[in-house]
Amino acid sequence: MSQNKELFITAFALFSMFFGAGNLLLPPLLGYQATDEWYWVTLGFMITAVVIPIFGILAHARLQGSMFDFGKKVSPVFSTLFCIVIYVIAVAIPSPRTAAATHEISIFPNFGTDALLTSSVYFALVLVFALNRSKVLNFIGKFLTPLIVLILLTIIGIGLFMPHKEVATSIIEGFPLFAGLLEGYQTFDAIGAVVIGGVIIISLNLKGHSSYEEKKKLIAKSGWIAGFGLFAMYAGLILLGSYFSGEIEVDMSQTNDMKRATLLRGISLATLGNIGTAFLSVLVALACFTTAVGITTGTADYFKGLFKNSQQVYNNTAIFACILGVVIGQLDFHYIIIIAVPVLKFIYPITIVLIFLNVVPQKYATPLVFQAVVGITFIFGVFDAINFFYPENSFLINFRETIPLGMYDFGWVLPAFVTFLVIGLMPKKS
Structure with missing residues (x-):
């Protein structure tokens, strides 16, 4: 062929x-x-x-x-x-x-x-x-x-x-x-x-x-x-x-x-x-x-x-x-x-960051970077999944309003990105 x-x-x-x-x-x-x-x-x-x-x-x-x-x-x-x-x-x-x-x-x-x-x-x-x-x-x-x-x-x-x-x-x-x-x-x-x-x-x-x-x-x-x-x-x-x-x-x-x-x-x-x-x-x-x-x-x-x-x-x-x-x-x-x-709200962000980390140059994606970025994403993904079942919970509402993009179910994006920058890129720059 x-x-x-x-x-x-x-x-x-x-x-x-x-x-x-x-x-x-x-x-x-x-x-x-x-x-x-x-x-x-x-x-x-x-x-x-x-x-x-x-x-x-x-x-x-x-x-x-x-x-x-x-x-x-x-x-x-x-x-x-x-x-x-x-x-x-x-x-x-x-x-x-x-x-x-x-x-x-x-x-x-x-x-x-x-x-x-x-x-x-x-x-x-x-x-x-x-x-x-x-x-x-x-x-x-x-x-x-x-x-x-x-x-x-x-x-x-x-x-x-x-x-x-x-x-x-x-x-x-x-x-x-x-x-x-x-x-x-x-x-x-x-x-x-x-x-x-x-x-x-x-x-x-x-x-x-x-x-x-x-x-x-x-x-x-x-x-x-x-x-x-x-x-x-x-x-x-x-x-x-x-x-x-x-x-x-x-x-x-x-x-x-x-x-x-x-x-x-x-x-x-x-x-x-x-x-x-x-x-x-x-x-x-x-x-x-x-x-x-x-x-x-x-x-x-x-x-x-x-x-x-x-x-x-x-x-x-x-x-x-x-x-x-x-x-x-x-x-x-x-x-x-x-x-x-609710399943998507939890697992999708983790899947996305794993895809991203496996595409960027390997020198920026060390095991420590993987662990930190996935860990942060996991935490915010849990909050989004719980919010699906308890949308009127005052703590969750305040938490999501505080985090940038949180009310759109993208509260994990900025924390994951900042974690990647701090752990993955900053040491390389120094």
Whole structure:
């Protein structure tokens, strides 16, 4: 296989494993609510849903190990616990969420079948792909991703160039940039990066790649290509939401997931007519499926590595992940999102700082820097997670108001950055 062909297959596979349920459903409603301030929410969304995840892939390109390598400078025990937590979250929330989204948008409106049947067939197919993992990269990169991109580009292209009414007034409270940042959290893409990056590395190893530098260049370049693709799709979907804000009526009293689905159906119908519903169904199903395959494969790979590369452990983990997906995938998409929020508030900041520390030059990222920055981030992440359950607590309110960006759930950013500067950079300067 030529180098260019392999580069694009790898990049397409990365894009497809990133682009799941949330990536498709979240941006249009964000643009719909931001209207003429769409560029601010786009900027925020890109930071948490594109830039940080691609940095995660670049970190994988440097480390070329497993997710364990991301946190081993903190301590081996911490890194093991971090990996287990991430993989449990991955198979318990984002993976079942893809089945729930597929059922609610693609299957139920067309066939009216039960959620149990959808999730059972869905994860049976995921399991088939996971058990044939050596073929995963090629099949997703060659066939599934081009189809996803073609349908998306058709909807976005027609939607942007057709005539539109004047956009409505923005209904986002506060600075739109922070709304975009927080919505980008919901894509799970930073967590996805540390899971999916491992899948890419093992897939390349299985295809016979042994050179560290060769793999580093291939992974890094494919990461940038995938990132550009994600940027284009997100910006297009957000802009579509803004353009249609004066034309499509969305009941704002509905749950967020219902609003997102209603808007996306409306856009598909407006751009492609009656056939738009069929295209949307295929698009959602494919986007969700490739993400579920990536998560299941990555999780099984990790536990296989923990047990001396036992293929039986790999198979058992994949089967367990799919059974869990069937059980949780029957839940309403809205409830899965609610479960995800406090978990994200706690684990996402830690994941982000680990990605950042593994990308910066190693001379600035000593074990002491890792331990200090992750420790500070952990403390502030705990406060954000607790606040989700006790939003009226006076101590938490005062604490969050005192810390810069605290009321936006980014109270950890400045303390983590200052800690990095003081411990990582100041001694070097002196």
